[in-house]
Amino acid sequence: MNLPRASQILIRALGAAFAIGLAGCAVAQPAPGREPSFTADQLRIDLTAWQDWLRSTHPDLAHSADTAELDRQVEALGNSLTGQYSPLEAWMALSRLNPVYADAHTGLAIPSFPDADFPPVEIRDGHAWIGAAIAPESGLRPGERVVTVDGIDIDAMIANVLPHIRGETDSLRERILQLRFAEYLAFWSGRTRFNQIELQGIAGNRFSHSYTPQTDRPGEDGAAFSVEFRNHSAILSVRTFDLARFETFNTFLTDAFARIAARDSERLIIDIRENGGGARELSDRLLAYLTEDRYTPTSAITARIAPENIARIPGAELGQVVHLPFPQWVEPPAGLEYRFSGEIIVLIGPDTYSQGIVFANIVQDFQIGRIAGLPTEGAANQTGQVQRFTLPQTGFEARSPLYIFWRASGEASSSPVQPDILLPHAGEEQLTALLNMLGED
Numbered sequence: 173m174n175l176p177r178a179s180q181i182l183i184r185a186l187g188a189a190f191a192i193g194l195a196g197c198a199v200a201q202p203a204p205g206r207e208p209s210f211t212a213d214q215l216r217i218d219l220t221a222w223q224d225w226l227r228s229t230h231p232d233l234a235h236s237a238d239t240a241e242l243d244r245q246v247e248a249l250g251n252s253l254t255g256q257y258s259p260l261e262a263w264m265a266l267s268r269l270n271p272v273y274a275d276a277h278t279g280l281a282i283p284s285f286p287d288a289d290f291p292p293v294e295i296r297d298g299h300a301w302i303g304a305a306i307a308p309e310s311g312l313r314p315g316e317r318v319v320t321v322d323g324i325d326i327d328a329m330i331a332n333v334l335p336h337i338r339g340e341t342d343s344l345r346e347r348i349l350q351l352r353f354a355e356y357l358a359f360w361s362g363r364t365r366f367n368q369i370e371l372q373g374i375a376g377n378r379f380s381h382s383y384t385p386q387t388d389r390p391g392e393d394g395a396a397f398s399v400e401f402r403n404h405s406a407i408l409s410v411r412t413f414d415l416a417r418f419e420t421f422n423t424f425l426t427d428a429f430a431r432i433a434a435r436d437s438e439r440l441i442i443d444i445r446e447n448g449g450g451a452r453e454l455s456d457r458l459l460a461y462l463t464e465d466r467y468t469p470t471s472a473i474t475a476r477i478a479p480e481n482i483a484r485i486p487g488a489e490l491g492q493v494v495h496l497p498f499p500q501w502v503e504p505p506a507g508l509e510y511r512f513s514g515e516i517i518v519l520i521g522p523d524t525y526s527q528g529i530v531f532a533n534i535v536q537d538f539q540i541g542r543i544a545g546l547p548t549e550g551a552a553n554q555t556g557q558v559q560r561f562t563l564p565q566t567g568f569e570a571r572s573p574l575y576i577f578w579r580a581s582g583e584a585s586s587s588p589v590q591p592d593i594l595l596p597h598a599g600e601e602q603l604t605a606l607l608n609m610l611g612e613d
Contacts, residue, residue, distance in 0.1 A: 209257060210256070210565060211255075212254050214565035214566070219249060220250075221561075222266070222561070225572070229561070230476060231475055231573070232493065235586055237278075238272070242273070245272050249266070249269065260362075266566075267282075268336060271338075275551075275573075277555045280338075280569070282355060283355075283359055288354040291303075291369075291383070299330070300317070301318070307389050307390060308391060311387070316371045319372055320369075321370075329357065333356055340549050341522070344522075344550065369383055395411070396412050396414070396417060396421075399432070402607055404438040405441055405607065406439070406440050410444050412448065413447065413452075413454040413528065413531070421458075429512060433512075437514065439517065441603075441606065442458075444520055448526060449525050449526025452530070455531040459531070459540070460511070462511070462535075463538070463540050465538065467502055470577045471581070472582070475495075477493070518541055519544050520544070520545045521545050521548070523549075526554060533580065538580065543591045544592065545591050551585075552579055552585075553578050557573055557574040558574075
């Protein structure tokens with residue numbers, strides 16, 4: 173096979189397919205109670221079909237999973253199935269394998285309930301807390317703990333559901349549950365509309381709140397992006413690379429870098445600790461303000477040859493796994509107004525994922541700046557181009573990537589992004605520690 177030629181064809185064909193994220197974790201399904209129950213034999217049929225498809229689609233399960241342990245878990249699951257299963261019970265049974273794959277892009281998706289709605293929450297320590305993103309006009313306040321929803325014990329739901337969610341670590345699984353909390357609650361409860369929320373206040377008091385979707389919602393887009401100044405440093409917080417916010421992000425960057433230039437800031441700290449990913453278009457736009465030199469997010473890919481991509485790789489055969497050079501060079505626009513020329517530090521953490529990881533890789537691999545904080549919990553070499561397969565009996569949807577994208581440095585492992593400056597703690601305490609180290613506080 174002519175590998176360079178194949179690489180060129182793939183580069184043209186894949187385009188924006190490298191953009192991946194935590195949010196895409198659901199598939200449309202009828203609501204619980206509208207489907208028939210399933211037998212153990214039906215679940216075994218689905219289990220076999222799922223594993224056969226996965227092993228013919230994924231480029232290398234060993235990139236994230238212990239394959240010997242996976243084989244044991246699959247066999248044990250098949251042997252344990254007995255009796256009848258409701259849709260929820262069927263999903264809970266099969267999704268026990270999700271954490272074994274140790275990749276948010278691999279496993280069984282939760283059914284989607286697009287009509288489900290709930291205030292923004294944060295999941296930590298086995299509880300759901302009203303999130304900082306709550307709109308200021310809401311009667312709910314950040315840090316209040318959600319105890320029950322229409323009598324449903326939320327701590328019990330989290331304890332039951334969390335071990336069945338896809339993802340590399342418990343922290344990332346909490347992040348996915350946080351992003352799709354309304355849909356998990358809908359699947360768990362069998363309803364998509366909620367009324368009474370029992371909460372525990374910050375002072376420990378318990379009270380009831382009538383859920384009002386018009387006000388109990390996330391605040392405006394401004395919460396996703398912000399800039400502040402500490403002495404000689406500018407702090408740019410970018411909490412998402414969501415493609416739907418591209419225009420908002422572009423406007424924000426123009427204003428933010430104009431303000432940074434007006435203040436003559438010597439140092440730029442880019443905080444992506446809460447950035448769960450999104451689209452390359454946004455991270456490329458940010459990078460345009462940081463460097464005038466070309467860069468690539470990838471050096472190579474490992475690909476499974478499937479019907480979806482065989483036409484793109486001359487000489488390939490179905491089922492084959494190939495490793496190809498795959499640079500995707502980007503030329504930042506020349507003469508961009510307000511491009512920053514001072515010291516750059518990118519602050520990362522366990523929740524930095526997907527396109528957030530890719531952005532950190534580029535900054536590190538091309539020495540655009542230094543990386544500070546804690547290691548990511550996702551691998552620096554990310555999987556992508558996620559495929560979908562509908563299980564024949566239950567209709568649940570399985571996911572698997574076709575590709576592993578290898579970072580520009582060529583480092584080949586499943587290790588996380590390692591900071592150049594390791595900082596303990598989290599939140600404002602961690603940021604303060606960084607500023608102290610830099611002589612700013």
